[in-house]
Amino acid sequence: xxxxxxxxxxxxNLYAKKSIPKLNxxxxxxxxxxxxxxxxxxxxxxQKNGKVYxxxxxxxxxxxxxxxxxxxxxFSSDVQQAFEQQDIEKEKELIEQKGQVPYYIxxxxxxxxxxxxxxxxxxTIIKSKK
Numbered sequence: 856x857x858x859x860x861x862x863x864x865x866x867x868n869l870y871a872k873k874s875i876p877k878l879n880x881x882x883x884x885x886x887x888x889x890x891x892x893x894x895x896x897x898x899x900x901x902q903k904n905g906k907v908y909x910x911x912x913x914x915x916x917x918x919x920x921x922x923x924x925x926x927x928x929x930f931s932s933d934v935q936q937a938f939e940q941q942d943i944e945k946e947k948e949l950i951e952q953k954g955q956v957p958y959y960i961x962x963x964x965x966x967x968x969x970x971x972x973x974x975x976x977x978x979t980i981i982k983s984k985k
Contacts, residue, residue, distance in 0.1 A: 861900050861907075869894045869909065869921075870929040878920040882908065885919065894921060894928075 870893055877886035882903065888894050895911035898918070902908075907923035921927075950958045 864909070864930075865897050865899060867930060868896050871927065872929050873927050875921050875924075875927050878908065878922070880918060880920070882920065888921070891929075895919075 871888040871890055873890055875888040875894065876884045877888060879885045894909075895913070897909050898912045899910040900907055900923075901910060901920070908920040909923060911919050911921070913919060953961070
């Protein structure tokens, strides 16, 4: 998953895609979110020791944190749309840099090559068994 700026995440709802530790302000584990659990609405973030932690506010007004891991979260639909738009823009940039034909050959060339090779091998095997 590509990186995206924090302003696209703050104020959005995050859900657990896998097991995620719930941390207190000292970054000590105080609980755990299971897959598909609603974590909360992202309040802010902090950076500590080169890592990013998302800050959430619980119902009692206390803050808790989770370590940023793009593979661990499901985002609300508007954040997902931002990721998709970013992917589209990145692909457009690559097409402009490399040109259409080289880009698509690089992207799909192996799949096409192996598909053609597979069809050829299956055809050869069928012919040899007759």
